[in-house]
Amino acid sequence: MSPIARTLAGLALTTTLSTAVAAQGLVTQKNILLAMAPTIAQAAVAQCESMGFKVSVTVADRAGLPIVMLRGDGAGLHTPEGAERKACTARTFSQPSADFVKRLTERLGSRQYTRVLALAGGLPIKAGSEVVGAVGVSGSPGKDDVGSQAGIDKVADQLK
Numbered sequence: 001m002s003p004i005a006r007t008l009a010g011l012a013l014t015t016t017l018s019t020a021v022a023a024q025g026l027v028t029q030k031n032i033l034l035a036m037a038p039t040i041a042q043a044a045v046a047q048c049e050s051m052g053f054k055v056s057v058t059v060a061d062r063a064g065l066p067i068v069m070l071r072g073d074g075a076g077l078h079t080p081e082g083a084e085r086k087a088c089t090a091r092t093f094s095q096p097s098a099d100f101v102k103r104l105t106e107r108l109g110s111r112q113y114t115r116v117l118a119l120a121g122g123l124p125i126k127a128g129s130e131v132v133g134a135v136g137v138s139g140s141p142g143k144d145d146v147g148s149q150a151g152i153d154k155v156a157d158q159l160k
Contacts, residue, residue, distance in 0.1 A: 032133035047150030053140030086122030086136030097122030
């Protein structure tokens with residue numbers, strides 16, 4: 001084998017091995033950052049206030065952990081917990097919390113989850129098809145999803 005052929009074969013082997021090692025070592029994931037979370041929460045609160053509701057909002061990261069929680073002026077005592085649990089539910093199941101309600105009603109004897117809440121108002125936040133977080137709104141009966149969607153819409157251009 002010529003020295004040039006050996007060098008090219010060595011480079012090919014090194015590239016193949018380094019690619020395999022890199023694929024096993026680190027994972028790159030998209031996530032909601034602290035800088036984006038207040039924008040989502042404030043837009044959700046503003047939407048609900050415009051409809052006459054006093055709400056709380058939680059924005060969670062891809063792990064379902066809260067980044068930001070806002071309790072609007074005059075929002076009910078239990079709305080912060082409801083918002084957090086709706087965001088957790090949306091993130092846990094990668095779907096709107098309202099869809100989780102449907103799953104529960106279709107399957108009797110379903111499991112209990114501590115942080116999951118079977119009420120509408122939690123929506124997953126997606127970058128493309130990847131779930132990167134969630135938002136939950138509590139305090140606007142039957143309209144919580146509208147507030148959550150307004151928050152997501154406010155940052156939609158940053159989620160592409």
